Amino acid sequence: MRKRFVAGNWKMNLERRSALALCAALKDGVGAKSGASVAVQSTVRVAVAPPFVYLAEVVRALEGSVISVGAQDVGDRVSGAFTGEVSAAMLKDVGAHFAIVGHSERRHVYGEGDVLTNQKLLRTLEAGLEVILCVGETLAERQGKQTESVVARQLTKGLASVARADLARVTLAYEPVWAIGTGQNATPEQASQVHQYLRGVLSGLYDEGAAEGLTIQYGGSVAANNAAAILGAPDVDGALVGGASLKAETFLSILAAGTLVPR
Ligand code: PEP
Secondary structure, three states, X not given: OOOEEEEEEOOOOOOHHHHHHHHHHHHHHHOEOOOOOHHHHHHEEEEEEOOHHHHXXXXXXXXXXXXXXXXXXXXXXXXXXOOOOOOHHHHHHOOOOEEEEOOHHHHHOOOOOHHXXXXXXXXXXXXXXXXXXXXXXXXXXXXXXXXXXXXXXXXXXXXXOOOHHHHHHEEEEEOOHHHOOOOOOOOHHHHHHHHHHHHHHHHHHOOHHHHHHOEEEEEOOOOOOOHHHHHOOOOOOEEEEOHHHOOXXXXXXXXXHHHHOOO
């Protein structure tokens, strides 16, 4: 049985003080490893992805909790003269557990393509970290009935050269671009449909067991008032949450929804 996985992507938000205050509130809400919030701890895996500059401090702030910490992006090279880049080994060095690659803002604001995304993913796995690979279609692609071809291409190219054994460290996030930061979430049915399709593609790339084992998050305007419906949808294994992860109250409500809806 796949455990639900809810991750908060803070994007380029919060400052040192507000980031640490959020960590304290989340730690309180979710509980220490041996603490009271057993429901969340046993049914939902929780993570946050702060900006690079706060990673080390957030890791320290969340020490002793079940909340893991990841990066929003990662460099595509191992090391060297690549100004502005941060390597996967550096992320590991400061205590990050995973990196997000192929987020729609990387793809559509910064023009990053499938090959670059794949290189980032490979460097992350080589460093021994986990990775969240994001895929998703634009509104024009959905309207042009290209959703399946777009996500299949992003998934296939994103996972190029990934061994089956390494899939255990890969999470997939289906994030329709038109739903990100817009307040217009995909319906649970739309999310389920694409997640099931993605599992079919994975089964073709690897095998049915690999497809069944892979955690697929939905991302795109997940909020306290729609989390239960989305997290309860077939084949939706969790959520990648942007705006609603910036406030402890809403993020904790989403986590609580994850513990209430049956699998
Ligand atoms: C995201 O950034 O991955 C995201 C889903 O954002 P939001 O929840 O704000 O739509």
